[in-house]
Amino acid sequence: MAHIKLEDLTKRFGRVTAIKRLNLEIHDKEFFVLLGPTGAGKTTTLRCISGLEKPNDGSIYIDKQNVDGLGPAERDVALVFQYYSLYPHYTVKQNLEFPLKSKIRNFTTQEINQRVTKAAKTLQIDHLLNRKTDKLSGGEMQRVAIGRAIVRDPKIFLMDEPLSNLDAKLREILRSELKGLQMNLGATFLYVTHDQVEAMTMGERIGVLRKGKLLQIGTPYEVYNNPVNRFVAEFIGTPTMNLFSSIIHDSRLIVTRDKFEIKLTQKTLNRLKGFDGEIDIGIRSEDITLSSENGIEARIYGIENMGMAKIITLKLAGFILKATVDADISVQLDTIIRFQLNQDKLHFFNKATGENLQLF
Amino acid sequence: MADIKLIDIEKYFGKNYVIRKLNLEIKDGEFLVLLGPSGCGKTTTLRSIAGLEEIDSGEILIDGKPVHKLKASDRDIAFVFQLYALYPHLNVFENIAFPLKATKKSTQTIEQRVREVAKVLQIESILNRSPSELSSGDMQRVAVGRAMVRRPKAILMDEPIGSLDAKLREEMRTELKRLHIEINATTLYVTHDQVEAMSMADKIAIMEDGILQQVGSPAEVYDHPSNLFVAQFIGSPIMNILDCTLDADESHTLCFLGEKEFSMRFSKSLYKHIESKAVPNGKLALGVRPEAVRLTRQARENYIKSEVHVIEPLGPYDIVDLKVSGQHMRVKAASNYIQKPGDAVWIQLDEKRTHFFDKESGRSLNF
Numbered sequence: 186m187a188h189i190k191l192e193d194l195t196k197r198f199g200r201v202t203a204i205k206r207l208n209l210e211i212h213d214k215e216f217f218v219l220l221g222p223t224g225a226g227k228t229t230t231l232r233c234i235s236g237l238e239k240p241n242d243g244s245i246y247i248d249k250q251n252v253d254g255l256g257p258a259e260r261d262v263a264l265v266f267q268y269y270s271l272y273p274h275y276t277v278k279q280n281l282e283f284p285l286k287s288k289i290r291n292f293t294t295q296e297i298n299q300r301v302t303k304a305a306k307t308l309q310i311d312h313l314l315n316r317k318t319d320k321l322s323g324g325e326m327q328r329v330a331i332g333r334a335i336v337r338d339p340k341i342f343l344m345d346e347p348l349s350n351l352d353a354k355l356r357e358i359l360r361s362e363l364k365g366l367q368m369n370l371g372a373t374f375l376y377v378t379h380d381q382v383e384a385m386t387m388g389e390r391i392g393v394l395r396k397g398k399l400l401q402i403g404t405p406y407e408v409y410n411n412p413v414n415r416f417v418a419e420f421i422g423t424p425t426m427n428l429f430s431s432i433i434h435d436s437r438l439i440v441t442r443d444k445f446e447i448k449l450t451q452k453t454l455n456r457l458k459g460f461d462g463e464i465d466i467g468i469r470s471e472d473i474t475l476s477s478e479n480g481i482e483a484r485i486y487g488i489e490n491m492g493m494a495k496i497i498t499l500k501l502a503g504f505i506l507k508a509t510v511d512a513d514i515s516v517q518l519d520t521i522i523r524f525q526l527n528q529d530k531l532h533f534f535n536k537a538t539g540e541n542l543q544l545f
Numbered sequence: 546m547a548d549i550k551l552i553d554i555e556k557y558f559g560k561n562y563v564i565r566k567l568n569l570e571i572k573d574g575e576f577l578v579l580l581g582p583s584g585c586g587k588t589t590t591l592r593s594i595a596g597l598e599e600i601d602s603g604e605i606l607i608d609g610k611p612v613h614k615l616k617a618s619d620r621d622i623a624f625v626f627q628l629y630a631l632y633p634h635l636n637v638f639e640n641i642a643f644p645l646k647a648t649k650k651s652t653q654t655i656e657q658r659v660r661e662v663a664k665v666l667q668i669e670s671i672l673n674r675s676p677s678e679l680s681s682g683d684m685q686r687v688a689v690g691r692a693m694v695r696r697p698k699a700i701l702m703d704e705p706i707g708s709l710d711a712k713l714r715e716e717m718r719t720e721l722k723r724l725h726i727e728i729n730a731t732t733l734y735v736t737h738d739q740v741e742a743m744s745m746a747d748k749i750a751i752m753e754d755g756i757l758q759q760v761g762s763p764a765e766v767y768d769h770p771s772n773l774f775v776a777q778f779i780g781s782p783i784m785n786i787l788d789c790t791l792d793a794d795e796s797h798t799l800c801f802l803g804e805k806e807f808s809m810r811f812s813k814s815l816y817k818h819i820e821s822k823a824v825p826n827g828k829l830a831l832g833v834r835p836e837a838v839r840l841t842r843q844a845r846e847n848y849i850k851s852e853v854h855v856i857e858p859l860g861p862y863d864i865v866d867l868k869v870s871g872q873h874m875r876v877k878a879a880s881n882y883i884q885k886p887g888d889a890v891w892i893q894l895d896e897k898r899t900h901f902f903d904k905e906s907g908r909s910l911n912f
Binding site for chain 1: 582583710711712715718719722723726737738739740743744745763764767768777778779780781782783834835836854855857858859860861864866873875877880881886
């Protein structure tokens with residue numbers, strides 16, 4: 186069992202509040218990702234849980250036991266950082282053994298060997314055991330760093346952007362591997378990142394943090410399809426969600442800037458719960474369809490071939506929209522095309538507060 | 546503007562080569578992206594063209610004239626380091642005029658040049674604004690304007706948007722490509738980010754270890770990579786590479802991944818083609834992009850069974866990591882179509898989009 190509970194956690198650095206009354210529960214064996222931009226308080230939260238940082242207020246429970254008074258070593262958590270922090274003059278094997286050789290642990294040589302061998306096998310670094318760590322590639326070093334956490338067999342892994350200084354291809358491979366590893370180990374992972382792709386692909390649940398406050402907790406599907414506000418909507422997903430202002434009035438969605446309007450279906454009106462007035466509309470690029478006959482006119486301003494798909498930039502009066510289409514669809518730059526918005530996939534945000542209208 | 550030709554360029558740092566026998570042409574008005582991982586020689590190539598670095602052998606021609614012996618300042622090339630760094634205390638006009646101030650040109654000439662550039666870039670109406678009032682797209686236009694005002698033969702850019710956040714980078718990409726379409730300046734753009742290369746380039750030149758691997762349009766390098774390196778460097782999610790062996794019966798090519806129990810069937814002609822191209826008894830690698838695999842939850846004829854290992858949701862779709870005959874294959878699936886790890890699913894590869902490589906040399910055997 187490794188269940189984490191944060192209760193009204195607050196941490197201030199001088200006059201700056203890094204986290205503000207944070208309440209969060211991470212389930213046993215869960216892969217939980219804390220996502221947010223720089224300065225959101227993600228790393229501070231992680232450091233409070235590990236015991237490296239003392240919160241000003243609130244409590245932390247691990248397996249229902251209050252750990253506020255415990256030091257880092259007594260909490261049975263392992264930390265993996267963005268920077269590998271390996272001992273460069275040691276071999277991979279020596280690096281992996283190091284956490285086990287601590288006096289308070291009392292492992293026999295045989296036990297140490299067993300654990301190191303097992304960890305090395307899991308991470309596919311068994312062929313590197315006798316190599317010095319400064320002779321390793323970035324990906325290998327990160328595997329060793331994770332291996333050093335694994336050998337201790339901790340209940341909880343805390344990971345702070347462990348993939349962020351690797352190249353794109355390696356990051357993609359290690360994402361898959363880390364998620365597989367977490368399932369195999371049956372351990373609880375709390376993973377901190379600013380990269381929404383990492384959060385989406387690895388997290389069972391994602392907590393979106395901004396300025397020390399949790400905005401939303403949900404599965405990848407939930408935060409992507411039902412973002413709680415404009416910030417989450419724009420932070421999750423690529424291309425960034427299209428946003429434009431409009432007016433809802435008399436069963437119609439009216440865009441004054443481009444002088445077009447859309448008749449809303451009853452289903453959409455139900456979702457709007459009688460709203461009337463100015464509103465921000467959000468729509469993801471894959472929920473816009475292009476057509477030569479039906480829909481609103483726009484000029485094709487840009488075409489980006491991403492291989493798997495094309496991203497088409499549509500120019501309207503005063504704003505642009507991005508639409509994702511199949512890679513084999515051929516369109517001409519600077520020609521006029523028509524597009525339609527999938528009404529079921531429209532997001533409605535309060536103009537002033539940014540809150541998703543449907544959820545409040 | 547002009548065309549740039551690199552002929553047999555070589556560059557050494559001590560005994561190690563940084564660029565090896567590089568031949569590359571950037572046509573007049575073309576947007577060429579030099580793409581590769583760090584240390585591949587792309588920035589050294591750019592700096593050699595600019596004259597900031599001397600080459601050890603080979604020739605650099607601009608409009609047919611050799612320039613590699615000329616000083617940087619005599620090559621008529623503009624360097625753009627960052628597309629968003631403007632002098633904050635100067636207005637747009639002054640920012641664009643800045644490079645001319647040092648050239649002792651008359652106020653009248655400067656005024657005329659700046660207006661010309663502003664017209665091309667469609668920023669005439671904002672010449673009096675300060676940089677802080679500009680949108681990201683306009684800021685970029687001003688940065689490019691500052692380069693163009695000296696009437697260069699080409700514009701070189703080295704990771705000019707690399708340090709921006711994801712959303713702004715996305716915006717900058719669209720705007721820069723648009724700008725290029727409008728002004729058609731010969732542009733050489735260096736990046737390690739394949740997304741930037743794919744989305745902006747007329748042509749992509751991929752470098753690895755000082756050696757040019759392939760030059761082609763985004764569609765060409767994505768659909769027809771010439772070797773394993775290009776195949777895996779271009780595209781996200783990355784192309785699956787699996788060990789395979791081929792055999793043939795009377796009517797089909799049989800493709801085995803590991804164990805000889807499951808085979809995938811391809812057309813008869815494939816076997817003959819690969820046999821004619823491959824090194825005898827050489828090892829083969831199969832490459833297939835996640836979107837070129839058909840995936841179903843029910844058993845179907847000519848599909849092979851596999852097991853779900855990890856599900857990675859991306860939003861518009863999921864990437865499902867499968868175990869197939871002891872190897873991993875990541876496959877694109879509709880969002881939420883696959884329920885959980887451990888489930889059995891069936892897959893079939895689209896032959897037209899399946900690649901074969903010589904595992905030793907990495908060379909594609911498809912052509």
